Amino acid sequence: MAASKKTGSARQARIAKALKAAFRRELATRGDDAVKIRVCAGTTCNASGRAAVSCALAAELERRGLTDKVQVVLTGCHGLCQEGPIVVIHPRGVFYPRLKAKDIAEIVETSVVGDEVVERLLYTDPASDEKIALEKDVPFYKGQTRLVRAINGSIDPTSIDDYLARGGYGALATVLAADEPEAVIDEVERSGLRGRGGAGFPTGKKWRFCRQNPGEKHYVICNGDEGDPGAFMDRAVLEDNPHSLLEGMLIAAFAIGGDEGYIYVRHEYPLAVARLRNAMDQARERGLLGADILGSGFSFDIRINQGAGAFVCGESTALTASIEGRRGMPRGKHIRTVAHGLWGQPTNLNNVETYANVPWIVTHGADAFRAIGTETSKGTKIFSLTGKVRNTGLVEVPMGATLRDVIFGIGGGLREGRTFKAVQLGGPSGGCLPADLLDEPIDFESLTAAGAMMGSGGMVVVDDTTCMVDFAKFFLKFTAEESCGKCVPCRIGTTRMLEILERIAAGEGTVKDVERLEQLADDVIEGSLCQLGGSAPNPVLTTLRYFRDEVMEHVVHMRCPAKVCRPLIRYTIDTEACTGCHVCFGACPVQAISGERKEPHVIDQKLCIKCDTCRQVCKYDAVPVETGILAVAEGRQQ
C-alpha cells in the first residue's frame, strides 16, 4: 500500500513537472490587469475589417514607441458578432465596437495613453439607447454564464501558452496523475453532463458503455459537422479555443481506453480546420498529444477529417461511414456505435461542445457543474441567437434559463416597431415556439414536450413579417434536399410533405391537404431509419400546433397574413398617397409601372413579378400589399 502510494506520488510529480515544462510563460499573453489591447479575430470580425484595424493599431503604437509596453492580442470571438470589429482595452476593459482604422489614433491617445474614453465610439445599448463604456457592463454579456466560453474572448486561440496560462491541460494532468479511468467516468456521469449535439444522451453513461465493450481498439470521435442552418456554436469553440476540445477528447480517450481519435469538421469551416491543425501541432510539440503524454505512458493522437457537403454526415453512423471512406448513409439503430462503431470497434462519439465541457468538470468537480441548471439538464448551453433580434451572436446561459431571458434579456428584444412571433429552436429537426411559451425554461425535456428540441443550439427569432408556412417550408426543403435517400419514408415522405406545403403557400391547398400533412408527418417520424427523417416533420408539426390559424387562412381564405407568399399577394398603388415622384417607375425591373410625373401611378398586374422593389423604394408608403381571395382572383383573372 505504502509502496503503491509512493509510486503514485512519483507519477504525480513526474506529470506535474512535465506539464510545467510544457508551458513557456514568456510566450503567453499578459493577464487582464496588465496594459493590453484585445482585438477580436473571430471569423466575423475578420470579415468586417479587423485586419485594417490591427494594422492601424500596430502602426500607431509603433509611432508612439509603445510597442513593447502595450501588448496586442488577437483573440477568439467575443460573441457579439454584429458589432465587429471589436477592440477591448485593458486593464479597465473599455469596449469599442465597430471600429474603423481611422479611429485608432484617437482611442490610443485617449484610452491607452490616457485613462479616458472616446464617448463617440462607445457601444450604445439598442434596448436602452445608453452608452456603455466597459465590456463587463454590456447587457449582452452580463446576462450570460460562461463556462465553456469563459476565456474564449481573452486568449489568443493560436497560442497554446495562453491556454496553459489559464490552467489549460491541468484537468488532463489531474486525471493522468490519478490514473483511474473509471473514476473519471464516475465524475462525468455524476456531473449530469448530457450530449450537446442534439439528443442529450448522458455523456458519462456513453463513455462507460464504450469502455465496457470489448474490441481490438477503442475510438474517440468528435462531431464537428454542425450543419443546422442557423447554428455556429461549435465553429466558435473550434476557432476560439481549440485546445479545450483537444483536452476534452484526451480525457475521454484516457477514460475509455482509446488511443486514436478523429475530428470530423464540415467543409464550410476553413478557419476552424486551420486553428485545429495549429493547436494539434503545438500540443504534439509540447508532449500533450501523441505518444507517452506528459510522461504518463498514455498515448493518443487525432486526425482531422473534412466533410464534403452532406448534412446527414452529422448523424453518428453516417459520420463513421464517411470516415471509413463510404457514402455517408446512416444505418439502423439496433447496432450501437459504442459497441460497433468505426471499423466495427467500440467508438465514443460526442459533439464539440460536449467535449469542451469536460475539462471544466474535471477541474471544478461534478458538484459545481450540477449546481448549474435544472433537475434533468445540468450546466450551460451555448446558443447562436440570430434572426430579428437586436443583439445577435453567441450566448451561453445556464440550462433552465427561459426563452424570454435569452431573447429579450440578452438579445435585447425585437427590432424597433416589430413584434415577436416565434422562435425556431434546433433548426430543421426542431420546432417553432410562439410567444406564450416564452417563459418556458430551456432544458431538454421542456423543449421536447413543446414539440421543439434543444438540437445543437440554433435559435432563430422571427417577427410579424415572417409567414409561418413559408418558414416551415424552408426547413422542410432543407431536409428533403439533404435526405440521403436510403429509406423511403424520409426520401419520399419529406418530398410529398413539401409539395403539400407548397400547394398551401400557393393558395391551392385544401383542408384535406392539412390532414394529409399531419398523417404523413407521423408516418415519416415512425418509419424513418435515422433522426434526419425522424425529426424532419417537427417544424411543420409545431407550425400546425401553434400557428394553425395562419395556415388555415392560406387554405380557406387564400390569405397570407404576413403578406409573404407571392401567389397570394398583390401590389397596388394608393392613389391618395402617391405623389407621382416616378422613383418606382424607374426601379421596376419589368416596367410594370406606368404614370405621368406628378400623377398617381398604376401597376400592371399582368406584368408585375411581385419583387417588392417598388414598395421598398417608395418614400410615401404608397404601395400597399393586398392579400386574400379578391387579390388572388383579380391577379389570376388577369
Place this chain on the structure above:
Amino acid sequence: MVAPQTEELRVEIAGLVDKLGPGRSSLIPILQDIKHRHRELDSETMQVVAEMLDIHPVEVYSVASFYAFLHGAPQGAHVIRLCGTLSCDFAGKDAVADALCDELGIGFGETTADGQVTLEWASCIGMCDQGPALLVDDEVRTRVTPDDARAIVAACRADEGRADA
C-alpha cells in the same frame, strides 16, 4: 500507350496514396484533394484512384456522387458560394443573388463560359448574424451588398486562379 497526362495523374495520385495511406479511409481525402486542385473529378481519375486503393471503380463513383462537394460539372477558377439559408434571406440575400447572376451572366450551379467563375449555393456557413454571407473560394465575406457582390465578381474575373490551389 499511356497518354502523358494520364502518367502525370498517376504520379499525383500515387503521391496522395503515399501521404494518406492505402486504406479505404483515404478515399474521400484523396478525392477532395484532386477536386480542389483540378476543380473536377473525371471518370479516368476515379478509375486510377480505384486501382491504387484496390477498390472497384463503381465504389469510387458511388462515393464521389454522394457528396455535394465531390460530384458535379467542372468548376471555374474561382467558386462563389452564396449562403442559401434563411437568416441570410432575412438580410437581403435575394438582391445579392440577383446581382451575382446579373454580373456573371449565369445562374446558380453554372460556370462562366471562360471557365473563370462558378456560382453555387452553400448550405449554412454559420455566419447567420452577419448575412448575407458568401464564400469566395475559402474566404468568408459577410454583410455583402449587391455592390460588394459586383466587386467580388470583378476581382474573381481579374484574378488568375485560386491562391491556395
